[in-house]
Amino acid sequence: MEGACGAWSAGQGARAALLFRTARLLARARFARDDRRHATVSANLGLIALSRGQGARGRRHLERALRAWDRAAPDLERLRTAPRSRSSMFHLRMEARHRETFQANLALRMGRFAAETRETITLRLAGKPTPHRHLTRWRGEKPPYFDDTRWFLAACLLIVES
Known part of the structure; x- marks a missing residue:
């Protein structure tokens, strides 16, 4: 996905489309059906199709992306991270003592990313x-x-900008 987005940014539309189609095949083979990364691939394919003047195809991809995004598992509650390296013993102890608070803040922040991504798909679908x-x-x-x-942010942010 990152390579496909890079190709798109470099003006290599055909290469980006090929890499996104490859990413779709990999996602189907490796990720659960309710994984948000399926929506990200569909959104990118839709945005590329729209940029090429293929309105009907682009809308189909974006509609598929929106359905996939909405049926995604409620993964914010299950996001887990390992304790991070901290710049001081104070911060390390603070995270260890208040792990639940750190997890709640992470879920809140990731929820904002998810809401923005859904809004982007919806707006682009409306033209x-x-x-x-x-x-x-x-x-x-x-x-x-x-x-x-990382995988959650990839699902939210690896979307081409058009």
Whole structure:
């Protein structure tokens, strides 16, 4: 997905479409049906189709993305992360003592990302521009560790900007 988004940003539309179709095949083979990453692939395929003037195809993909996003498992409650390295013993102890609070704040923050992504899909389906940045935010938000936060943010932010 990241490579496909990069190809799109570099003006390589055909390569991006091929990589997104490959990502769709991988998602079908590896992820549960209620995984939000299915919606992300469909949204990207829809946005590419719309940019090519293929309105009907683009809307079908975006409708599929919206259905997939809405049927996704309530995964915010089950997001789990390993304790992070902290810059001081104080912060490390604070996280250890208040793990539930850290998890609640994480779920709240990820919920905001999810709401923005759903809004983006809905607005683009209606032919309207979106006020949200996704791909450019991924570059800044991308966690350096591979846990639930990373896959969830990938589902929310690896969307091409058109």
